Amino acid sequence: MSDEGMKFTNTGVIGSGTMGSGIAITIALSERNVVLFDISAEIVHRAMERISGTMHASKERGRISTEQMQQAFERITPCWTYEDVAKAECIIEAAPESLELKKNIFQNLDTVCDRNTVFASNTSSLSITAIAMTVSHPERVLGMHFFNPAHIMKLVEVVQAKWTNTTIVSDVMTFAKSLGKTPVRVSDTPGFIVNRVARPFYNEALRILEERITEPEVIDRIMTAHGFKMGPFTLMDLIGNDVNYEVTKSLYDAYHQDPRYRPSFIQRAMVEAGLLGKKSGQGFYSHREP
């Protein structure tokens, strides 16, 4: 493999939740070393068990061989101190969506890492520029927004912040391609591409429902008839109305209450009533066992 393809042979992932674990699996399967960090040994070892389960499932489905699975698993090293991530050339942060938390993480990384270490955040809703200004050399900070499940979904939004060095952006694009992903270059704007452009799929469907023009199942039927895999209400129930509502609110605030992004009172009422969708047994549809 060329030098270009094997950029970032040593990487780090901060946060061993669903996204962090998925990202670690993806990187390990590309024959790179990954140090997976979380705040305690207990948490990260539990994540390693889940990662093992996920990789076994991939093997059962024929996505990877036994040998690939074993070798990749051995490339993931759990850790719980920042010093253990210090040698990584590229670190991807996948912690919960809190600007304060992310700033704190990157400040800690800044004290132990080399000035050339690339810092990438998997944030879906926060400003990369705001995160970047926390560290020395903000030009090495950018976004790498993966999609759930990270080890399967091909898209990565590579987010260029105000001061991000364009060579680093290119390097990260190449890195993403070597993971088998399709990266797209995005400027640092609320929602990037997908979360922003997808808003009307949900919001306009909700607006139509507010106007009582028709029922959720009819809207879903019409949209699937035109090629969408799932209609908006089925999808909102699957994602969770609380999650979807938070993303919508976040964009509405980020764009200073532009009416384009106005949330729906129907969705707010459903979240307040606990009608979250599949995870609570009831959303726009019932998900309870008969």
Added chain:
Amino acid sequence: MNLLFTGQTAIVNEWVAACTQHVCYVYSRVEKKSLHKNAQRVLSLDELPTIDLIFDFHVRVSKKRRIILRDLISESDPMTPIVTNTVTVTATELAMWLDARDRMIGIAALPSLLQAGLLEISFPHSGKQHGRPKLEQLVEDLGKRCEVIDDEVGMIFPRIIALLINEAVLSVQQGVATVDDIDTAMQLGVNYPEGPLAWGAKLGWSNVLSILQALHAKLGDDRYRPASLLKKFALTQS
């Protein structure tokens, strides 16, 4: 059945191509070679036999459309249903203007919409829906079914897709990403069957703009305001 079509040529041609079992008249001044080979072009409504269903596939409500609809009403049998495109106007508004509440049916019609397995239809408020059985019969003959929704501008799919496309165009305009990257992202990130920018070109940029302008004017909400780049697409691309 004897069917009569008028309106946007691209939409008319798709329907004529699909209705091969029926006799298709097209009331239009475009050159015959622009029409599907199965179309029988008529320049005057006097030339027509008894028609079973009339389809008005204009997209905007122009002066030309109003004149044609007035002529269709006066020259046709009062019991002949008129299926009219409601992507930019309600069936109720047209029906009341034409005093034809019982014979008008609304339909969502744009290039490529006929490929779907179902067609959105609506009826004017408090109309008697006289034409419903005949239209449903034709749609069944085409191997599809009708989905009845309440009468509103934009119907369901055209309204949602126009907003999606508008947001994608706005993202290009604001330098968020390139056209190709936005289309790629929406297909790979959320499994859309097509990228929104490609979809806008397929539906016709002027059509998408017309839908947004109608929603903006009729519903009075700034959420529908078209991106200025979309207006330029409509002016410079077919």
